[in-house]
Amino acid sequence: MERRGPWPAVRGPKEPGRGGGGIRATFRTLGNILVKELLQLRRDPKILPILFIAPVMQLIILGYAATTDVRRVELAVCDLDRTAESRMLVDSFTRSTYFKVTRVVDSQPGLDPLLESGAARVALTIPAGFAAERAAGRPSHVQLLADGSDAMTGTLGLAYATGVLQDASAGAGVRPLVDLQPVVLYNPDLVSRDYMVPATLSMIIMVMTMMLTAMALVRETELGTMEQLLV
Structure with a gap:
């Protein structure tokens, strides 16, 4: 016969997931804490x-x-050619939603104070002989100056100005070597x-x-x- 002492039997540790514990007990504890925090919100408005x-x-x-959107970038213009073609080029900038012409100067040194004071973020210089070069079928050159102290506006301003110049070249019948047609997905604007x-x-x-x-x-x-x- 097995001898039993007066002491109660000692049980081993309860296995997880048995006896009502496990995940249900965890969610019940989380629910109690959630109710407690909601009540605390009422006590502490x-x-x-x-x-x-x-x-x-x-x-x-x-x-x-x-x-980070850039619109209506301040543009200063120095038109040394003063022809119909140079005015059409300036009009192509003003027609876009990216630029607004704030100052027009007669000499190229007059652009530096505008960029230094922040009155202009981008400066466009159209040299003398611009229309003659285009009429002769030769490449015409213009100069773009950007304010690098505002990196975002300066970089985007140069990109927008490059796009305007490309459109102006296409409108003048100058066919580019590569016809690039970019398409922006998921965020077209x-x-x-x-x-x-x-x-x-x-x-x-x-x-x-x-x-x-x-x-x-x-x-x-x-x-x-x-x-x-x-x-």
Whole structure:
């Protein structure tokens, strides 16, 4: 006969996933913490502006105001040719939505103060003999100066100006060696808002999650209930 002592039988450790534990217990704990945090929001209304108003304001400012789109670039013109062809070239810049002619000077040295003061971001110089070169079928040259202190505006301004000059050459009957037809996919208008807003939203969610987690940990430590969350 097996001898039994007065002590109760000792059970081994409970296996995970048995006896009502496992995933259901984990979700039940998370649900309790969620209810606790929602109740805490009602007790501390100062968190609500941080949670709702601040992210919306950041999304509007960073997503819509901090744009990389460049429109109406200030253009200074120095037309030394003063012919109908040179005026047509200047008109091709003014007709586009990318440039606005702010100053017209009579000599090329007059462009430097405009670029230094910021009155112009891009300067166009049409040399004398421009129309004669085109009439003779020879390549005509113009000069573009860009303000490099504003790298975004300067780079895009040069790109836009190059496109305007190519269109003007095509309109004059000058056939390029390579007929390039670029097609922009997924964002045809190249609007920075289409990718800035989702990127800003994900960044705000990440920052707000870390900030609210830090605030919750500080609050639990002050109340002395931090140990209950660790159990």
